[in-house]
Amino acid sequence: MNGWTLLLRMALRRDRLLIPSWVAVFVVVSFGSAAATESLYGDPVSLAAAGHAVNATPALVALYGPIYDVTALGAIGMMKMNAMGAALVGLLGLLLVIRHTRADEEVGRTELAASGAVGRHAALAAALGTAALTVVAVGGLSAGALAAAGLPLGGSLTLGAAWAVCGLVFTAVGGVAAQLATSARASRGIAVAALLAAYVLRAVGDTSGPAWLTWASPVGWSQQMRAYAGDRWWPAAFALLAAVAVAAAAVLVEQRRDLGAGVLADRAGPAHGGPTGPLSLAWRLHRLALAGWASGFALLGFLLGSIASSVPQFLEGAPAAAEMIRALGGTDRLIDAFLATELDFTALVAAAFAVSLIVRLAGEEAHGRAEEVLATPTGRIRWALAHLAVALLGSAVLIVLLGTAAGLARALDTGEVSQLLSVAGASLVRIPAAWTMAAVALLLYAASSRAAVYAWAALVGVVVLGEFGPLMRLPDWMQQLSPYRHIPALPGADLEVTPLVVLLAVTAALVAASAVLYRRRDIVTG
Amino acid sequence: MTNAIEIAGLVKTFGSIRALDELDLTVRTGEVHGFLGPNGSGKSTTIRVLLGLLRSNAGSVTLLGGDPWRDATALHRRLAYVPGDVNLWPQLTGGEVIDLLGRLRGGVDPGRRDKLIQKFELDPTKRSRAYSKGNRQKVALVAALASDAELLILDEPTSGLDPLMEELFRECVQEERSRGRTVLLSSHILSEVEALCDRVSIIRNGRTVETGSLTDLRHLTETSVDATLTGPVPDLAGLDLRDLDIEGGRVRCLVPTPALGDLLARLGAAGISSLVSQPPTLEQLFLRHYGDQA
Known part of the structure; x- marks a missing residue:
C-alpha cells in the first residue's frame, strides 16, 4: 500500500478535467429533471394517476423500477433517475477503476510505477480511491442539486446516497474485473456484464418475480432505499458491506497474480488466416x-x-x-x-x-x-x-x-x-x-x-x-x-x-x- | 535503375520544429545501407516521408523511380517496412497479423513464412496483446522477410531482440542481400551496421553529416597506435597527434589517417620492438560527430 496516496493524487491530477466533467453531467441532469418535474404533474390526482399507470406497466417497471409512493412528486419525477441513475454511477465507477488499473498495466505504466517505492496494491488502492471519491462526489453534489431544484431534502439525500453506494459496489467490481482479464477492453466487458446482470436481476425481481431477486442485486439495494417514498437508509448497509468485500477480493486476487497477467489467461488463437484486407x-x-x-x-x-x-x-x-x-x-x-x-x-x-x-x-x-x-x-x-x-x-x-x-x-x-x-x-x-x-x-x-x-x-x-x-x-x-x-x-x-x-x-x-x-x-x- | 532511394535537400517541418533540414540520402540498388543517427535525429521522419505518410516541405525524393507521396500505393507493392515501435491489433494472433500484412502486400509464401516463424521461435497462436516488444518486432520482421519486396525498410528492427535473435536477423539480412534485395537499415547499434552494411549515412539534427562506404569513412578519422621502441622517442611534432602518451620507450596516440605513414616512418627510424595498431571503429566515427553535442 506504500505510496498509494501519491498515486491517488497523480490519478486525480490526470483526470482533473474528466472527473469534474462527469460529475457536472450528473449534477446538471439531476437539476434539470428535478426542475422540470413540478410543471409536468400539476395536481395530486394526475400525479397519482401517472404513478398507478407506471406501476401497471411491466415494461416501465422493468426499465425504471416501481414507484413506491404514487403521491410523492419526487418518487414519480425521479423515476427514470432512480435505478437507472444508480447504474450509471456504477458504470462511471467501474470505468474509472479499470482506466487506472488494467488500462495502465496493459501499456506498462503500472510496471514503471511498481518499480518505484510503492507497494504491490498501491495502484489498485489509488484507483479504487479515485473512483470512490468520484462517485461520492456525484452522489453528494447531485443530492444538493435535486434539493436546490425544489425536491424534498430528505429524499434528495437518500437518492444521492443510493447512487453513491451503487457506485461504490461497482467500483469494487471494476477492481475485480481488472484482475481477471489481461486487456482493459475485456475487463470493461466483464464489469459491464456484471452491471447489466445486476440490472436485469432487479428488473425480473420487480416484475415477474420472485421478488427476492431484487434483493440479490446491488442496483436493487439502491432502489430499495426508496428515495422520496419513505427514505430507508438501511439497504445501504448491504451495498457498503458488498463494496468492502468485493474490494477485498480484488486485493486478494492481485496478491496471487503476476504483474501483467490475468486470472483468465488469453486463449491461443489460430496460427494462420485472419483478415484478408x-x-x-x-x-x-x-x-x-x-x-x-x-x-x-x-x-x-x-x-x-x-x-x-x-x-x-x-x-x-x-x-x-x-x-x-x-x-x-x-x-x-x-x-x-x-x-x-x-x-x-x-x-x-x-x-x-x-x-x-x-x-x-x-x-x-x-x-x-x-x-x-x-x-x-x-x-x-x-x-x-x-x-x-x-x-x-x-x-x-x-x-x-x-x-x-x-x-x-x-x-x-x-x-x-x-x-x-x-x-x-x-x-x-x-x-x-x-x-x-x-x-x-x-x-x-x-x-x-x-x-x-x-x-x-x-x-x-x-x-x-x-x-x-x-x-x-x-x-x-x-x-x-x-x-x-x-x-x-x-x-x-x-x-x-x-x-x-x-x-x-x-x-x-x-x-x-x-x-x-x-x-x-x-x-x-x- | 542504379539507385533505389534518392533524397536531396529534404526539408520537413512540424510547426516551428525543423525535423529534417536539407537531408541527403542515396541508397544504391542491391546494397545494404546503414542509416545512423542518435535518437530524435530524424531517421524515422525520413522513413515516413519515404513511405508517403508525411509530405515533404522541400527537396526531392525518389523511391524506386517514383514519387513516394504521389505513387504511394504502387510503390508499396515493391517494398516491405518494419517500424521501430511495432504495435499490433491486440485481438489478432501473431500468425493472423503476419498473414494480414502479407495479403495486404499481395500474397505470402506459406513455406517461407513457416520457416521464418520457426527460425525466430515465434508462437503464432498467441494474441498480439500478450507479446513482448521483441516478439511484436519478430511478427513484423517475419511478415517483411516473407514478402517478395525488392526493398526492405527496417527502422531499428533489432532494438527489442535478444543477442541470439539479433544474430539470426543478421543472417537473414545477408541472405536478402544475396538475393539482390535492397535494404535500408536504420540503427544505432554500430556493430550491427558494421557487420551488415555496404555503405552508411550518418545524420544529425535532420542533416546528413557523412555518407560513404565504411572504408571511405575510416579515412576521415584516426587510427590508434601503441608502439614500444628500442631507441629514444623521436620528435613527433607537426603530426597533429591526439592523446599522445609517452612512457619510457612506449608511445601511444591517435593519428589522423593522412599522417599515419609519416608517424610509422619516424617510429621505424627509431626502431620498433612491438607495434599494435587499430583501425578506427564506427564508434569513434560516431562519437566524432556526436561527441561534441553535449
Whole structure:
C-alpha cells in the first residue's frame, strides 16, 4: 500500500478535467429533471394517476423500477433517475477503476510505477480511491442539486446516497474485473456484464418475480432505499458491506497474480488466416462491439415497443406532458408520437456507435497501426473508407434492429402484423441522419487526427438542439443544423423523401471533402 | 535503375520544429545501407516521408523511380517496412497479423513464412496483446522477410531482440542481400551496421553529416597506435597527434589517417620492438560527430 496516496493524487491530477466533467453531467441532469418535474404533474390526482399507470406497466417497471409512493412528486419525477441513475454511477465507477488499473498495466505504466517505492496494491488502492471519491462526489453534489431544484431534502439525500453506494459496489467490481482479464477492453466487458446482470436481476425481481431477486442485486439495494417514498437508509448497509468485500477480493486476487497477467489467461488463437484486407480487418476490429450494441438495441427496442401501448393511459393524468409530446411529435396520435420520439433518440445513440468507430481511426493512427497498413499497397483513403463502411453498416443495423424489435413488441401487443412493418419501416428514415453524423466525424478526422474527438462535441450539440432547442425556442436556422430535425416523424407522419435525399447528399459531400483533406495531410504516429 | 532511394535537400517541418533540414540520402540498388543517427535525429521522419505518410516541405525524393507521396500505393507493392515501435491489433494472433500484412502486400509464401516463424521461435497462436516488444518486432520482421519486396525498410528492427535473435536477423539480412534485395537499415547499434552494411549515412539534427562506404569513412578519422621502441622517442611534432602518451620507450596516440605513414616512418627510424595498431571503429566515427553535442 506504500505510496498509494501519491498515486491517488497523480490519478486525480490526470483526470482533473474528466472527473469534474462527469460529475457536472450528473449534477446538471439531476437539476434539470428535478426542475422540470413540478410543471409536468400539476395536481395530486394526475400525479397519482401517472404513478398507478407506471406501476401497471411491466415494461416501465422493468426499465425504471416501481414507484413506491404514487403521491410523492419526487418518487414519480425521479423515476427514470432512480435505478437507472444508480447504474450509471456504477458504470462511471467501474470505468474509472479499470482506466487506472488494467488500462495502465496493459501499456506498462503500472510496471514503471511498481518499480518505484510503492507497494504491490498501491495502484489498485489509488484507483479504487479515485473512483470512490468520484462517485461520492456525484452522489453528494447531485443530492444538493435535486434539493436546490425544489425536491424534498430528505429524499434528495437518500437518492444521492443510493447512487453513491451503487457506485461504490461497482467500483469494487471494476477492481475485480481488472484482475481477471489481461486487456482493459475485456475487463470493461466483464464489469459491464456484471452491471447489466445486476440490472436485469432487479428488473425480473420487480416484475415477474420472485421478488427476492431484487434483493440479490446491488442496483436493487439502491432502489430499495426508496428515495422520496419513505427514505430507508438501511439497504445501504448491504451495498457498503458488498463494496468492502468485493474490494477485498480484488486485493486478494492481485496478491496471487503476476504483474501483467490475468486470472483468465488469453486463449491461443489460430496460427494462420485472419483478415484478408482492409474491410475485413475493420470488421474484425469492430464486430464484437457491434454485437454488444446490437443486443442492447434489440432489448431496448422490445421494451420501448411494449411500453408504447400504455402511453395514452400513462399520460391521462399528466395533460402537460401529453401536450408536450404532441407538440414535439407533430401529430395527435400519441403512440406514434412516442415511438417517433424514441426512434429519433435511439438513432442518435446509433450515431454515437458510428462516431466511436471513426474516432478509433485516430487511435489506430496514433498507435502506429495505421502506419503498418498504409506502408502496404493499401492507400489511406481505402483504409479510412473500410472503417467508415463498418460504421455506416453498423449504425444502420442498430437502427433497423431497434425498429424491428419495437415493431415486433407492438405486433404481439396489438395482434396486428402490420405494426411490425410500420415501426420497422419507420426506423429506416433515421439512417441518413446517423450517417450524416458519421460523415461529420470522418471530416474532422480527415482534417486532423487530433480533431477527431470533437465529433463527440458535435453529437452532444445535436442532442442539445433536439432535446432543448424547441423548449428554449432557439432560432429556427439553429435547430435546422441538426440532421435529426429533418427526419419525417414516422410512424404517423407522411413520408417525405426530399429531406432524406438531401441528408444522403450531404453525407456523400462530407465524405468527398474528407477524402480531399485526408489525401493532403500527414499521417502522424505517436 | 542504379539507385533505389534518392533524397536531396529534404526539408520537413512540424510547426516551428525543423525535423529534417536539407537531408541527403542515396541508397544504391542491391546494397545494404546503414542509416545512423542518435535518437530524435530524424531517421524515422525520413522513413515516413519515404513511405508517403508525411509530405515533404522541400527537396526531392525518389523511391524506386517514383514519387513516394504521389505513387504511394504502387510503390508499396515493391517494398516491405518494419517500424521501430511495432504495435499490433491486440485481438489478432501473431500468425493472423503476419498473414494480414502479407495479403495486404499481395500474397505470402506459406513455406517461407513457416520457416521464418520457426527460425525466430515465434508462437503464432498467441494474441498480439500478450507479446513482448521483441516478439511484436519478430511478427513484423517475419511478415517483411516473407514478402517478395525488392526493398526492405527496417527502422531499428533489432532494438527489442535478444543477442541470439539479433544474430539470426543478421543472417537473414545477408541472405536478402544475396538475393539482390535492397535494404535500408536504420540503427544505432554500430556493430550491427558494421557487420551488415555496404555503405552508411550518418545524420544529425535532420542533416546528413557523412555518407560513404565504411572504408571511405575510416579515412576521415584516426587510427590508434601503441608502439614500444628500442631507441629514444623521436620528435613527433607537426603530426597533429591526439592523446599522445609517452612512457619510457612506449608511445601511444591517435593519428589522423593522412599522417599515419609519416608517424610509422619516424617510429621505424627509431626502431620498433612491438607495434599494435587499430583501425578506427564506427564508434569513434560516431562519437566524432556526436561527441561534441553535449
